[in-house]
Amino acid sequence: MSGGNTDLKNADLVIPKIPATAWAVLGILSFGRELTGYDIKNWSDAILHFFYWSPATSQIYTELHRLEELGLATSRTIARDDVREKTVYAITENGVTALQNWQADVNAEAPVLKHGVLLRVWLGHLAEPDRLREQILDHRFRLMEELDAAKDSSA
Amino acid sequence: MSGGNTDLKNADLVIPKIPATAWAVLGILSFGRELTGYDIKNWSDAILHFFYWSPATSQIYTELHRLEELGLATSRTIARDDVREKTVYAITENGVTALQNWQADVNAEAPVLKHGVLLRVWLGHLAEPDRLREQILDHRFRLMEELDAAKDSSA
DNA sequence: TCCTTCATGTAATAGGTTACATGATTTC
DNA sequence: GAAATCATGTAACCTATTACATGAAGGA
Numbered sequence: 001m002s003g004g005n006t007d008l009k010n011a012d013l014v015i016p017k018i019p020a021t022a023w024a025v026l027g028i029l030s031f032g033r034e035l036t037g038y039d040i041k042n043w044s045d046a047i048l049h050f051f052y053w054s055p056a057t058s059q060i061y062t063e064l065h066r067l068e069e070l071g072l073a074t075s076r077t078i079a080r081d082d083v084r085e086k087t088v089y090a091i092t093e094n095g096v097t098a099l100q101n102w103q104a105d106v107n108a109e110a111p112v113l114k115h116g117v118l119l120r121v122w123l124g125h126l127a128e129p130d131r132l133r134e135q136i137l138d139h140r141f142r143l144m145e146e147l148d149a150a151k152d153s154s155a
Numbered sequence: 156m157s158g159g160n161t162d163l164k165n166a167d168l169v170i171p172k173i174p175a176t177a178w179a180v181l182g183i184l185s186f187g188r189e190l191t192g193y194d195i196k197n198w199s200d201a202i203l204h205f206f207y208w209s210p211a212t213s214q215i216y217t218e219l220h221r222l223e224e225l226g227l228a229t230s231r232t233i234a235r236d237d238v239r240e241k242t243v244y245a246i247t248e249n250g251v252t253a254l255q256n257w258q259a260d261v262n263a264e265a266p267v268l269k270h271g272v273l274l275r276v277w278l279g280h281l282a283e284p285d286r287l288r289e290q291i292l293d294h295r296f297r298l299m300e301e302l303d304a305a306k307d308s309s310a
Numbered sequence: 311t312c313c314t315t316c317a318t319g320t321a322a323t324a325g326g327t328t329a330c331a332t333g334a335t336t337t338c
Numbered sequence: 339g340a341a342a343t344c345a346t347g348t349a350a351c352c353t354a355t356t357a358c359a360t361g362a363a364g365g366a
Binding site: 020023024027030031050051052053096099100103104106108109110111112113114115116117118119120122123125126127131135138139 | 175178179182185186205206207208251254255258259261263264265266267268269270271272273274275277278280281282286290293294
Binding site: 036037038039057058061062080084085086087 | 315316317318319320
């Protein structure tokens with residue numbers, strides 16, 4: 001603790017303090033493709049949402065602006081068709097470094113689960129058993145659908 | 156759809172539009188005990204947090220005020236010791252009805268998981284394998300601790 | 311012709327955290 | 339004598355959602 005003068009082993013100093021959502025968006029960019037905000041929303045819905053929820057579209061644009069301001073991402077405007085344009089974002093070198101440092105940080109926030117169905121099950125003492133069973137089956141059915149959709153999208 | 160004039164089968168009309176957190180707090184109250192805001196925070200940390208995250212203390216007091224304003228909960232002041240007082244909350248009949256209606260509602264919000272560790276694993280291409288393994292073991296260790304604590308509290 | 315996809319954002323509002331403040335009592 | 343527990347909130351701030359707005363292209 002009271003060692004030398006360059007005791008800066010800890011990476012905290014080069015990890016900008018931005019919300020986890022920003023890291024998630026930067027993470028999507030870290031796979032190397034140039035993407036529009038719209039693309040990122042679709043990736044979030046399809047993938048991220050399984051382990052880290054999908055932010056609203058407007059939130060994604062907000063995070064992209066933030067990342068660009070911090071120099072963690074860059075944008076450029078390219079043609080969409082003869083008439084219109086679109087803005088694609090890419091991760092920068094600084095972005096990769098920052099993301100790596102964040103990735104390596106042990107102090108990961110405690111996982112948070114917000115499960116409306118489980119919450120309802122926990123309140124099962126207020127429900128008729130048949131109704132509760134129905135709710136769970138309903139949930140199961142929706143999960144299966146989601147699973148199929150996920151399988152399709154990775155095929 | 157174009158049936159009779161009292162076509163109010165749907166329970167939506169008697170389910171006040173309050174955030175899920177409010178339902179969770181009311182849910183804790185639905186187990187029948189009179190509790191202080193402080194008590195509820197402890198219950199949240201110990202139980203709720205496994206399937207529905209634990210709100211900040213100040214948030215819990217906010218929700219209690221909201222519930223009382225809507226008549227879903229009542230409060231009364233009782234003695235804490237010779238000098239001080241405390242406010243305990245209880246669910247009302249209206250509260251039970253509302254909670255039952257909410258419980259029975261099929262349109263449960265999609266479950267949301269915010270898992271910082273999984274997010275980091277997903278970004279594994281940025282990490283050294285050993286480091287990543289270490290992170291997962293670390294997470295596992297913390298989970299075990301939590302499990303033990305949970306076992307103790309239910310013993 | 312109408313709906314869906316692609317694409318980007320603003321404005322209003324709600325939901326939620328952090329920091330701060332206070333203070334008696336009980337336990338170590 | 340110090341630290342943890344019990345107990346309740348306010349104020350400042352940030353995070354995030356919803357509603358709204360716009361508009362071309364392409365498929366049904």
